[in-house]
Amino acid sequence: MGEYTLPGVMKYLQREWQRNEKDRIQWELERAEMRARIARLEGENKSLKAHNSSQEKEIKMLMEALKSEDAKLPKLPPLDTSPLVEGRQYLSKCLEEVSYLLHPEVVDVDVDAKEARDTREVPRVPVQEPLPVTQTQVPQVPQTQVTQMQVTQTQPLNGDVASTGSWKLQHELTGNNALNMASFESSTALLTASEDGLIKRWSLEKAKKHEAKSHSTYTGHVGTVTAVVASESSGMFYSAGVDKKVRFWQSDQVTELFHIYAHKEGIVALDVSEDNFVLVSSSTDGTTKIWSIKTNEMLHSIEGPKRATQDENSDLSEDSFANKPVSASSVLLYKDGTKLVVGYENAHIYLIDVGSGLVTHKIEDAYNSDDNGVTCLAMVGGSQASTQELTLLAGFRDGVIRAFDLAGRLVWQVDAHKGAVSSISVDPGAGELFASVGASLGVKIWTVGATEPVEQIACNSPATASSVTWSAGKPGSIWKGHIATCASDGVARVYSCLR
Known part of the structure; x- marks a missing residue:
């Protein structure tokens, strides 16, 4: 009892009361912060739901308008094959x-x-x-x-796919969600990317006709996968999506090797050099970034053109809109990885030196506007080493494919599709032919300078094709090439050529 004195006990109680009061105040502060955070998140959730609802209504209206316009078009008479x-x-x-x-x-x-x-x-x-x-x-x-x-004996049209010319339907790859991208990993393997965040690899070599099955499924993305490109020489491929990440994959592994946080907003386009040294990504934040695959480090970041200044009645401030770069929509690397082409939503096209990250040419002609953006890019003619012979192809939202020389001069254009041109892919064998898909059904094959397609591959599916890719045939195979398309109906179609 001699150890406990009244002053000591009072001092102990006072110290414990102070500590308890401090903990209580800290807990109340944390509770207030959490309530504020919950309120903010609930507000963001409500705004996102309202935005999604308005977008869904707009999409439904556009689909109805598209159906009504399609209904107005005259139906083609049945093809008489008897002659x-x-x-x-x-x-x-x-x-x-x-x-x-x-x-x-x-x-x-x-x-x-x-x-x-x-x-x-x-x-x-x-x-x-x-x-x-x-x-x-x-x-x-x-x-x-x-x-x-002289091209091929015409067959009666049956099923939902018909072939014209020398192209024959080989495979219909089903079991997907709406597809955004298709890319050949090799002459016998196809990669598809869908809105459910999945990437699938299809082995075409051992599959029977119309019975190809998914060989591998790669998971990791959150949300839509917007781009996938493969490097056949290294056995790797790369993907990106609305989750702002670029993911690195090995073909024989279904788990990703690693990923990088590439952009502040969703990524819309990827490309890789043939030597697998340089990777390029473009985003809706208006930036295009050049990455070293060996070190996974960013080499350069290029900003796109600025948006036009808004008028006085605009609800968007100058800081939030006018100073923000225009969203990039497509990207294209030269095969040797020395030059880069970027297309933007306002129809501007930048030619960029990969080594320095500087813009060397800008294509900004009279047809450029915020309503007519670049949707896809490709390069035809000559070898990539002989840049004087190259011609740059650009697809636009107005359905026109335009060809430019590397000085930025318009050399040819054609009204290719009724709606936006979704994708362009060049014949890897000849280098002069290229295929395009868009709102109009089927695949159209062109040469620069032609006013009509050289050949068409018809498809009676109502879904609009979102991507087309062209692969050279496997050495020793009777098939001289493959064209693959994917669409919003979740079906990827592979056509083969016997020419």
Whole structure:
């Protein structure tokens, strides 16, 4: 009892009371902060819901308007293939007769190695008395139809996909959400990216016709995946989306190697150099960034053009809108990785030196406006090392594909699609042909300078194609190339060519 004194006990109680009072005040402050944070988050949630609701209403209105416009278009008459079939049969007989007259020892002639041969016996006709042919025996076949027959024998249109020319539907890849991007990882593997945040790898080599199955599924993105590009030489591919991250993947692993926080807003485009040294990303925040794949460090950051100043009645302040760079929409690297092309939402195009990060040329012509942005970019003609021979292709929201030389001069343009041009892909073999997709159904194949497509691949699906990619055929394969498209209906279609 001698150890406890009244002053000591009072001092102890006072100290404990002060400590308890301090903890209580701190707890009340934290509670007030949490309440303020909850209120702020609830407000943001309500504003996002209101924004999403308005966007959904706008999308529904646009879809209804699109359906009404499509209903106004006249339907094409059914294709009558009987003249083509009759003409081809007659030409086959003529070829057999000519071959027999020139080479009497050959009775059966292989007219088409990929079509069923006519095994009926050819009557022997003496050389001195050639078979008489009257005008009534020759069916009248228009010249345009004869040209089509030289490409491939026309088949009746059935199913939801029809092929024209030398392209045949090989695979329909289903089981996806709405697809945004398709990219060939190699000549036998296709990558698709969808709005549910998934990336799928499809093996086309071992798959039976129309029965390809997803070989691997890669997860990690939160929200829509907007871009995926592959480096065949390294076995790696790269993806980006609205979660602002660029993710690095190895083809044989379904888990990501690592990721980088690349931009402040969603990423819309990616490209990688053929040597797998340089990666480029573009974002809706208006910046384009150049990355070193070896060190994962940013080499340069390029800002796009500034937005036009708003009028006095605008609700947006100058600080929040006019000083913000225009959103980038597409990006393209030269194969050697020395030059970079960036397209923007206001239809400006910048040519950039990768080494210095400086803009070397700007394409800003009369058709540029905030309502007619660049949607896709591609390069045709010559080798990437010979820049004098290259032609820059740009697809726009007005449905026009424009071609520029590398000095920025417009050299050609064509009204390619009824709506925006979604994607352009160049034939990796020839380098002169390129394919495009847009609001109008099907794939169109072009050459620079042509006013009409060289060939069309028809597709009766109502969904608008969002991406097209072209791959060279595998060495030793009968297929000389593949074209793949993906659309908002969640189906990726792969077409193969026997030319």
